[in-house]
Amino acid sequence: MATDFWSSSHYKRWIVDRATLRQARADDLLYIDDPEHLDFLAIYFADVIGKLGKKLNIAQRAIATATVFFRRFYLKNSYCETDPFMVIAACMYVAAKAEETPIHIKNIVQDARHTFSQDHYGVKNFPSDNSKLAEMEFYLVDDLECDLTVFHPYRTLLALCKSDEGAQDASPADEEEAGEVGVGLTPDDGPRYWGTGDGQLELPPNGLQTAWFIVNDTYRSELCLLYPPHLIAIAALYLACIFHPATQGIVAARLAAGASASASTNTEPPPRRSSRQAAERKQPAQDPLEFLAALNVSLPLIATIAQEIISMYTLWERYKEDSVSAGAADPGSPAKGTPDSRGDDEPGGVVTPALLTVVLTKMREARLQDIAHPAGGRPGAVNKMLERTQAAG
């Protein structure tokens, strides 16, 4: 069964470790003054992709796929040696096709030109010629090794959660959005490889939506290269339960109750297991933490992912759109509420897209200069060898 995640190229070939990520940025590190800016660039590029996607009015899933393509591409390439804006346009173009919502190449070119030429990106010279994008598409598909099926956390979210507002039937659009075209299984066919298969988590109103937004936000980091999507989904659910006011109370109470309480619950028949009918009879809310704990996944791993999501939010906190540089944080994101007690004493302080654009341009110029004057560049092994040979000769 090759359509399942475990036998997919996504799992087998495109989940990498931190060391690999570091290595992929090795060249960029040579040309950047503040290494932290590389992390901000991850957010910056995700934002650009999101903006272009919105402009094109494309489905969230295709935006997510484009972002994953972008990250995969830069596992093999450096920011400083490529034109990330061209890559973004190509990623969007390929993702739209791969997700069965193709867009005309001229529309992409047009909207990319428009979006990228905005002040803080300042790309005034994006080629208006379709053939440049078509060519880039080719290189992109090559570097993606033609692995065009991407799994996303959204499907796991829908499979695990039951939204309160009788939304199960009311959200075919969501389901459409979440299902991978090309992995034509809906959540209820096939085994639920990630969990116990028992019941679904019942979330308060908007709970699922919160989790959904958190998943959207994870694309600002490189999590999609590090962890399988279903784990990201579970981590997002966990965070949603903590952030969301309605579940926050339950979670807090449970945590306060501590070890003694958990010992006693273990002896009771778990109410959560009494499955859907019970839930539909409006029984007292199930315990979300216990539900998550019963899933057949590594909880330490989920905790790690949750931690990384929080770190991303911490970083993002310091990333401010230029126009509203006074610091109007995006209210839509759940984690923006964290007090910026630490933001100030950080060396970098606020980072803006405009600043990052400058950083990026500098990197690319420095790199180009190195190509032009190799002597000043990295201590190239080739050169040394040449010297030695010449010395010997």
Next chain:
Amino acid sequence: MVPTRIVPKATGFKPIGLNSSSLKKFFPGDEEDMDISSDMSVVADPEPTPQSAIDHTPEPQAEKSNTPIPPQSTEDEQPLPRLPSSPLAPSRGSSVVMEEEMPESSLPRESSPVPPSAQPPLDTTDTGASTPSVQTRSELYAIVSQVGEGTFGKVYKAQNTVTKLHVALKRIRMESEKEGFPVTAMREIKLLQSLRHENVVRLYEMMVSNGSVYMVFEYMDHDLTGILSQTQFIFTDAHLKSLSHQMLAGLAYLHHKGVIHRDIKGSNILINNRGELKLADFGLARFYQKRRRTDYTNRVITLWYRPPELLFGATIYGPEVDMWSAGCIMLELFTKKPVFQGNDEIHQLDTIYRVIGTPTADRWGDVANLPWYELVKPREETPNHFREMFRKWMSPAALDLAERLLCYDPTARATAVQAMEAPYFTQEEPPASAPVGLVTLRGEWHELETKRERAKKRRRNETAIQ
């Protein structure tokens, strides 16, 4: 040597590009479009130029007739020296290996077959240091001949210059595409990468070479149209039963996976010398939603194999459309030529009426609600002649099954799984038996060659008349 395809690795490929080669591409201008046609001849066409090692294996197919070696096992026993990478073609850093992908061969390897592919995406990030094997990877396939014309490009028979194994290369036509990489190709790639079944053609990997994208398939010696047109090898009833069964098994798998093929026809059904049948060409295939039926185009499926509901304009349909085509193929297995050969949509329906009669309300309740019913409905009633016409070729149980596949009402048409449980397979003698004797068949039979042969004959006849 076990020639079975134990291939744990996912379909895909490793670009051999060094780090620098992939970035060079980014600044176009330093390497402008390569002349594809001339490059092709460099990679390809080993016949005239004595440049490649395959020359000393003269036309392996011809020998095969008296060797019982299955076609996919290694053809050479002696270890071949690695070719020095061809001086003719500057490797563009995108050709591909498939050693790990292919069945075990007797060639010496640098290392054990433990997949070095554990983290393939990464080896190119390695600055500078390239593995020694990279150099030998440049010209991996030598094109032997053209064997077909797919929905979006030519299909070639090619030989792996290292393992000597044959593959089918399908070149994705890009130059004529205004919209870059064709969506249909993307769909086919995604579909095939997610399918794995003994009756579905296997996509080994993708390959980018000289500015073209190739799909690398397992090589199949014949297609159904081609093999039914030859007269050397006579298929027994047991063989035909096996072929029918294999086709249905492939369809059952596809439908289980939520895929409608939408182009089942003789030239898309491939057969190898071991008597294995595999479905191919997924250029028109789609994933479908099992629970919700959605609108699709009805301009699919080659006319002769197109089910009546599509001819009546239906745009909401499911896997039943493939089952009609399967019914057509089943008859064709016995009669050796397509049964419903219409010239256009209307004539196609007429041809069907003449065999199985006109659709009536009791045979097909919904027919009057279909979009084009008023336009194309039958002028007069024709009775069903199906059994009388096919009795001389087929057994009673075979007739029963064919009739259930060629059922007008799509909702009553047999599904692939139901068809596989039919008495034809489970009760009636003889039991199915794969036509393994095909190994003795000389030549390779593809629709393309059959067509060419026919054209040649026609020309000869014409000149003879003059």
